Amino acid sequence: MSRSVLLLPGDGIGPEIVAEAEKVLHKINDKFSLDLTFDSALVGGAAIDETDVPLPDETLEKARKADAILLGAVGGPQWDSLPMAVRPEKGLLGLRSNLELFANLRPAILYPQLASASSLKPEVVSGLDILIVRELTGGIYFGQPRGVRQLESGERQGYNTYAYTESEIRRIGRVAFEAAQQRGKKLCSVDKANVLEVTVLWREVMEDLKREYPDVELSHMYVDNAAMQLVRAPKQFDVIVTGNMFGDILSDEAAMLTGSIGMLPSASLNSEKQGMYEPCHGSAPDIAGQGIANPLATILSVAMMLRYSLNEDAAADAIEAAVSKVLDQGLRTGDIMSEGARKVSTREMGEAVLNAL
Amino acid sequence: MSRSVLLLPGDGIGPEIVAEAEKVLHKINDKFSLDLTFDSALVGGAAIDETDVPLPDETLEKARKADAILLGAVGGPQWDSLPMAVRPEKGLLGLRSNLELFANLRPAILYPQLASASSLKPEVVSGLDILIVRELTGGIYFGQPRGVRQLESGERQGYNTYAYTESEIRRIGRVAFEAAQQRGKKLCSVDKANVLEVTVLWREVMEDLKREYPDVELSHMYVDNAAMQLVRAPKQFDVIVTGNMFGDILSDEAAMLTGSIGMLPSASLNSEKQGMYEPCHGSAPDIAGQGIANPLATILSVAMMLRYSLNEDAAADAIEAAVSKVLDQGLRTGDIMSEGARKVSTREMGEAVLNAL
Numbered sequence: 001m002s003r004s005v006l007l008l009p010g011d012g013i014g015p016e017i018v019a020e021a022e023k024v025l026h027k028i029n030d031k032f033s034l035d036l037t038f039d040s041a042l043v044g045g046a047a048i049d050e051t052d053v054p055l056p057d058e059t060l061e062k063a064r065k066a067d068a069i070l071l072g073a074v075g076g077p078q079w080d081s082l083p084m085a086v087r088p089e090k091g092l093l094g095l096r097s098n099l100e101l102f103a104n105l106r107p108a109i110l111y112p113q114l115a116s117a118s119s120l121k122p123e124v125v126s127g128l129d130i131l132i133v134r135e136l137t138g139g140i141y142f143g144q145p146r147g148v149r150q151l152e153s154g155e156r157q158g159y160n161t162y163a164y165t166e167s168e169i170r171r172i173g174r175v176a177f178e179a180a181q182q183r184g185k186k187l188c189s190v191d192k193a194n195v196l197e198v199t200v201l202w203r204e205v206m207e208d209l210k211r212e213y214p215d216v217e218l219s220h221m222y223v224d225n226a227a228m229q230l231v232r233a234p235k236q237f238d239v240i241v242t243g244n245m246f247g248d249i250l251s252d253e254a255a256m257l258t259g260s261i262g263m264l265p266s267a268s269l270n271s272e273k274q275g276m277y278e279p280c281h282g283s284a285p286d287i288a289g290q291g292i293a294n295p296l297a298t299i300l301s302v303a304m305m306l307r308y309s310l311n312e313d314a315a316a317d318a319i320e321a322a323v324s325k326v327l328d329q330g331l332r333t334g335d336i337m338s339e340g341a342r343k344v345s346t347r348e349m350g351e352a353v354l355n356a357l
Numbered sequence: 358m359s360r361s362v363l364l365l366p367g368d369g370i371g372p373e374i375v376a377e378a379e380k381v382l383h384k385i386n387d388k389f390s391l392d393l394t395f396d397s398a399l400v401g402g403a404a405i406d407e408t409d410v411p412l413p414d415e416t417l418e419k420a421r422k423a424d425a426i427l428l429g430a431v432g433g434p435q436w437d438s439l440p441m442a443v444r445p446e447k448g449l450l451g452l453r454s455n456l457e458l459f460a461n462l463r464p465a466i467l468y469p470q471l472a473s474a475s476s477l478k479p480e481v482v483s484g485l486d487i488l489i490v491r492e493l494t495g496g497i498y499f500g501q502p503r504g505v506r507q508l509e510s511g512e513r514q515g516y517n518t519y520a521y522t523e524s525e526i527r528r529i530g531r532v533a534f535e536a537a538q539q540r541g542k543k544l545c546s547v548d549k550a551n552v553l554e555v556t557v558l559w560r561e562v563m564e565d566l567k568r569e570y571p572d573v574e575l576s577h578m579y580v581d582n583a584a585m586q587l588v589r590a591p592k593q594f595d596v597i598v599t600g601n602m603f604g605d606i607l608s609d610e611a612a613m614l615t616g617s618i619g620m621l622p623s624a625s626l627n628s629e630k631q632g633m634y635e636p637c638h639g640s641a642p643d644i645a646g647q648g649i650a651n652p653l654a655t656i657l658s659v660a661m662m663l664r665y666s667l668n669e670d671a672a673a674d675a676i677e678a679a680v681s682k683v684l685d686q687g688l689r690t691g692d693i694m695s696e697g698a699r700k701v702s703t704r705e706m707g708e709a710v711l712n713a714l
């Protein structure tokens with residue numbers, strides 16, 4: 001049975017890093033006889049430049065049909081002054097919501113080879129391995145009503161709506177409980193239930209779900225405290241589950257604890273396990289086109305794709321082992337460079353992974 | 358001209374730490390002939406236990422008349438199962454909104470004597486001195502409509518509203534620009550203008566204000582990136598200005614960078630410079646009543662009170678110098694204890710500051 005992968009290089013460093021990940025995909029396809037087929041499409045600023053919209057119908061059609069999607073990154077200063085409805089980010093948000101990719105999995109892992117890259121003390125972060133489960137198609141990102149209106153007083157007011165239904169909370173809760181079952185069996189749900197009614201409901205539904213997962217230890221934490229605890233003692237966490245906005249903030253904070261955001265992949269899944277995979281980092285317009293970006297987060301996103309959407313654990317393991325090997329060899333792109341290591345380009349890093357496969 | 362200070366000890370460790378700060382206030386009052394008068398009142402859980410409401414009318418009346426308020430902390434597990442409208446936090450939120458204390462100033466300063474307490478590497482945080490200016494009476498904390506409703510489908514939905522008017526943004530913007538003028542002249546406004554319309558307006562108003570403060574360098578940062586940059590390189594910031602919810606999260610994260618949240622004061626001001634002063638930390642129910650809490654954040658809150666609401670800079674300087682002196686003497690409460698220092702109780706720490714005055 002042949003399965004299809006859609007490549008969406010996007011903007012900035014996106015095309016460079018996706019090119020390396022694509023080579024890895026081809027090699028893995030041959031080596032493990034996966035029978036994958038490939039296609040590509042435009043999204044984000046690249047799509048705006050060609051078609052005036054960040055998510056062309058053709059791209060959305062291809063995305064719907066694909067078994068899995070690999071995205072580079074979207075956005076850049078040249079599109080920043082466009083009205084919000086036609087900015088590159090809307091391409092990404094449109095894919096998430098149209099495909100109902102409600103479950104965003106963001107691991108924050110410290111690679112032992114890169115321990116010194118963290119701004120935290122080694123004893124605080126060594127061995128760090130957290131999974132953040134972020135709700136991705138609801139909350140304040142998509143809540144209605146929203147906009148900027150003129151009040152009777154004549155002045156303007158901006159407004160957004162933060163809303164969740166019980167079923168939206170329940171389905172992301174299940175993903176998180178199940179992830180915890182397969183890991184350290186500890187789940188921390190992050191909310192602001194002392195101030196926000198929507199998160200009072202969130203907490204209630206999580207408590208309800210707990211009965212179905214008696215082997216998982218559930219705790220609750222306010223978001224301000226969670227932001228603190230991640231800095232103070234991140235290893236206290238196993239799996240964190242939270243809403244779209246808090247997840248955006250906390251997953252980036254957690255990623256930065258490792259000091260090597262150029263290494264961190266992510267998965268966005270729907271209930272059919274169809275998924276979009278992308279590096280945690282952004283489009284990095286400042287270094288785009290120079291061939292120096294780190295392709296490893298994108299390559300590791302391919303590993304997540306193989307594991308979650310394509311059910312090819314052995315192939316995923318092979319990629320992760322290959323990445324670990326090139327790190328052992330002392331190869332580093334600029335973002336993770338340290339004394340004594342060998343600095344390589346985007347392409348050299350990609351080649352090294354291919355060779356290690 | 359006599360001026361009045363209202364003491365609100367609150368819950369948990371609140372009474373213990375406010376007791377020490379009160380002694381400092383009395384001594385400073387004598388020493389600098391400030392002619393301050395004192396009163397106290399109930400708030401939070403302590404008020405619920407006595408009067409069934411977290412903010413009794415009598416407390417609010419006294420607060421309105423006071424020139425400045427010193428608050429300990431509110432909240433604790435015994436009140437956590439109460440409905441949101443009558444929980445301790447509502448006492449705090451009610452004071453903020455009734456007195457229109459819209460400007461929350463939260464310094465994150467690393468005391469050189471406590472450098473080793475941080476979980477970050479010394480070179481990343483040494484000399485850290487950031488001021489977070491958080492909007493405190495608007496945004497999603499107070500936005501209407503809010504609640505939990507039954508949808509036609511039968512399931513429940515929780516919802517909150519994140520809203521700001523131009524004038525609300527402008528007045529907090531001015532406070533931040535003015536603070537930056539008196540410091541390093543760099544202001545970073547944090548928003549999520551690539552997703553939330555309310556923060557598109559926020560950014561627009563900040564840009565507008567910039568023209569009135571040509572000596573301040575204004576930058577903008579998305580909140581997810583800000584959460585990362587605080588971990589990666591916090592010293593890049595001078596003053597940060599942001600809304601209520603993002604400010605709650607980022608100010609706690611920034612405070613924890615110092616590793617000694619027991620040292621950090623805060624001020625909440627209205628447009629008449631009437632202010633409520635409180636430590637950044639919470640009510641710490643786990644150590645309440647043991648006499649081991651750190652009173653220094655509350656004592657330093659008194660210094661902020663003298664500076665911002667009472668215009669007594671010399672008295673404020675004296676308190677800050679006294680705190681620095683007891684740190685130099687090697688005195689430490691449990692939360693900031695390190696090898697070679699002398700561990701002291703809440704009361705001993707308070708006495709040491711009195712002696713150093």
Ligand SMILES: CC(C)[C@H](C(=O)O)[C@@H](O)C(=O)O
Nearest residue numbers: 075089092093248551552581
């Ligand atoms: C680009 C932006 C819209 C997006 C988000 O806020 O979700 C990004 O920050 C992310 O986390 O994937």
Ligand SMILES: CC(C)[C@H](C(=O)O)[C@@H](O)C(=O)O
Nearest residue numbers: 194195224432446449450605
């Ligand atoms: C206690 C709580 C309501 C409060 C807030 O969220 O504002 C606290 O976290 C703070 O930052 O002062």
